Each structure stands twice: as structure tokens, then as C-alpha cells.
Amino acid sequence: MSKEKSIFTRIMDREIPSEMLYEDDRCVVIKDINPQAPIHVLVIPRKNIPRLVEAVADDESLLGHLLLVAGKMAGQLGVDDAFRLVINNGADAGQTVFHLHMHILANKSFAEGSMGNEFG
Numbered sequence: 001m002s003k004e005k006s007i008f009t010r011i012m013d014r015e016i017p018s019e020m021l022y023e024d025d026r027c028v029v030i031k032d033i034n035p036q037a038p039i040h041v042l043v044i045p046r047k048n049i050p051r052l053v054e055a056v057a058d059d060e061s062l063l064g065h066l067l068l069v070a071g072k073m074a075g076q077l078g079v080d081d082a083f084r085l086v087i088n089n090g091a092d093a094g095q096t097v098f099h100l101h102m103h104i105l106a107n108k109s110f111a112e113g114s115m116g117n118e119f120g
Helices: 007-012 057-076
Strands: 020-023 027-031 039-045 083-086 102-106
Touching (some): 007 027, 039 057
Antiparallel strands (some): 027 039, 039 102
16 A cells, blocks of 8 residues: 655646745755745755654755755755754644655845744
8 A cells, every 4th residue: 555645746747836946856846836925936855754753864966955055046946145954843843744845035125133033
């Protein structure tokens, strides 16, 4: 019995439409369908790691790649001088899709010392 595909896997498999901004053999970047900031995109690994705490040593290169892609995307989006990267780990932290993904949030003023509460 196989596990049901995550919505992100279905997007990567082209079963669900999405605005794809970047794609390589290890990850994709899509626009968030419910943006919490003027710029809100998701960096998603092709490998389905349900939560960050479930990543293993073999995922180290992939996790580093996600960070590099996030930086590259911030530059392409013109926000490389002011953006946030967010990974929600677990339902109580706001994770709603259990396929690891990183949020890039930008073009909204951040209060000094704020932890992102301004995103709702």
C-alpha cells in the first residue's frame, strides 16, 4: 500500500496547475496560492521529507541546495536585500502540508526583532 501523494508532489507531477518559477532535478519554486506577503514563494524539494526533523544525514546536500536556490530566487525576484526564509515544522508551528518546504517572504516591512507575526 503506497502513501497518498502530497499536494506538492502532485504539482511537480503536473497533476495540479501551479505557477512554477524555477525547476531543477532536486527542487522546484512555486508561487504560494495563499500569499502572506506581496512576495511569497515556496522552495520545495522533489524528495518528500515530511518535516525538517525527519531529514537524515543523506539529505544534507539537498538541504544546502534548497538554501542556495532560495538565495538565487530572492535575487531574481529583486528582494535579495530584505527577505525571510521560513520552515514550519509540525502542525503546531503552522505546517499544513507535510512535505518539507521553505517559504520566501518579502516586500513587507519587518518590525525590528519581529518573528513574523505580521504575516498572520
